[in-house]
Amino acid sequence: MSPVLAGVLQLLALLVALGLSYRPLGDHMARVYSSEKHLRAEKWIYKAIGADPSVQMRWPAYLRGVLAFSVVSVLFLYLLQRIQGSLPGSLGFVSIDPDQAFNTAASFVANTNWQSYYGEQAMGHVVQTGGLAVQNFVSAAVGIAVAVALVRGFARSRTGELGNFWADLVRGTVRILLPISVIGALVLVACGAIQNFSGIHEVGQFIGGPQQWNGGAVASQEVIKELGTNGGGYFNANSAHPFENPDGLSNLFEIYLILVIPFALTRTFGRMVGSVKQGYAILGTMATIWLLFTGLMLWTEFAHNAPALDLAGGAMEGKETRFGIGGSSIFAVATTMTSTGAVNSFHSSYTGFGGGITMLGMQLGEIAPGGVGSGLYGMLIMAVIAVFIAGLMVGRTPEYLGKKIGTREIKFAACYILVTPALVLCFTAAAMALDTPSHSMTNSGAHGFSEILYAYTSGANNNGSAFAGLNADTQWFNSTIGIAMLLGRFLPMVFVLALAGSLAEQTPVPETSGTLRTEKPLFTGLLVGTIMIIAGLTYFPALALGPLAEGLAA
């Protein structure tokens, strides 16, 4: 069997697996966020928090919950790293420097998992397992909570109530992320991922002498890193490390974990707004863009147009033998079109166009299918924009799901889509204009520029992958990327929740013959076009200087 055919078959297998989980998982999540009942364990947790889960919150209160929880999380994670040197169970690793500790804390709380540290030499058990992996769960649960709040905004009328943040946070963690993680972690261990607390220990080698390994709770972190679209590796090589991703099967399973919640949330959305067809239209948009990008990636990587890769006879630089070009390309698209940023191969060594595809995937706003929760709310914002554009074309007040998209709503949506491009382009321009940041580049020319553009694209969009030649452990990059990650995560959430509150207060408008049918393929087409044009026009000049220049030169 040719590698190309094997790659296509793996993609098909992935589609089948995602298709089979779509309905049960989507419906389960809809029940989780609609149910009135609390599990006994949850009641106990609410008691410990001191929150009443049945209190309905309006959008400012919901937002305060999100921000308070996240502020506390950043401070806690920062502190944990700063005192690592004095904590037992840290393998004797020293405390992390302030700028890097800030960057890492911001990164994991913002569901980004950008890493300017080397996992295996810097973070001990306590920080990895008790700090970073915990944020993998809760930052994902926060993302889903905000998405669900927006969906409730569409579904509810004449109220401003969006649900209870604490209940959504706890339920997402306990009823969705934890059960899948327990099963998934064991699947990964069965494939060969490690799960122990042996710390740093010596093992024999073939030619004699010892080698040192860092053993830890890897599988349990790996699974939630993918499932929660976080992406922060236990080891520096991330999911390319054989202890994190041991074989072709674990690789396909990890790609599945990355995509399963973001896609299934469109079903949850459809269920909660009372029309699963509305969910299918969103799903269709996500799947179209994702498949298009995956196809392009497979094509450019198998064609390997780049001087060094041509010389080698294949684009295997930075890729593992067991995954090959097919398994690596599918992973690369999945990880950058969600907010994951885990890597099983190193994007910097992809072809010029391949690197460009990973960047554009993030620049679309990570909505196809996007991060857990953030993908759905990002896509719904684009749907609001698309409905608005369609409304302008025919001269009608636009409406979506029975809600009028008026001045107030479109302002929130417009602010949302301005945040990340502003962060990415301004910080990239600043870094290029200043003297020292460019000293961090490993590569020169167009690719050197791409390293910096990629870094801010990845940070502001909460992806976390990198053109890792860039030495990002400098005060400049630790600080600015840290700020980009926090603003890129929480400012959009402010606008999403404000929009949700505004929608929930409305009285629904009855559907007429002039209403745009947003559950039809025509709307999917309009939405795909809107996304490509908005992102394309925003980023085309920057992409032309980086990956396009590199790809066209090859």
Place this chain on the structure above:
Amino acid sequence: MANNSVGNTWRILWAGLRALLVLTVVCGVLYPLAVTGIAQVAFPGKANGSEIQDASGKVVGSELIGQRYDLPLKDGEETAAPDLKWFQPRPSNGLGSNSVNTRYKLILSGATNRSGDNADLIRWVKDAKAAVIKGNSTAGHQVKPSDIPADAVTSSGSGLDPHISPEYAKLQVHRVAEKNHLTVAQVDRLVADHTDDRVLGFIGEPRVNVLRLNVALKELTQG
């Protein structure tokens, strides 16, 4: 009013802290301990790193972690020369050694991160190609540049790739047979026995585990 709002802020931050601590216990303590417990009972070998032993029962590494098969470093050399008696792994130009907590001697996994048009990478690939041709051509067998698969001249993502492609393994057969005084047919069979196909025929790529292959080779030469 102002007092009230400050009090309110503190109250909600306090709730946030309590939520974080409870969820840390659940997701950061109970969950990893439970998974570790089950994994250690159900898959002890894999959970502890898939160690493999040679014929004498000595642990010689992990099935999953690539190793170097080099000659001892000679005086004046910067990098050790490969021991051509053994099957050679892929290049690993992206590996590092620990720069913090330096009392440990850890290998840092990693890739070169060089772009496809990077001058270093072009040179590394050229040099690797020349070395593969030189090292693997024997009296009766000349390696052609077109025989060399891409994995033989490129570094992997982790730098710890435990595998090589079956093509690269086959390319090394003549050399390994000569250095170990075995017949080409014997070594060919060894490679065939240690070639893993795709899972279910289409998942992953065909590959040869270099450590397992070399352990078997050692048994064959010394057995």
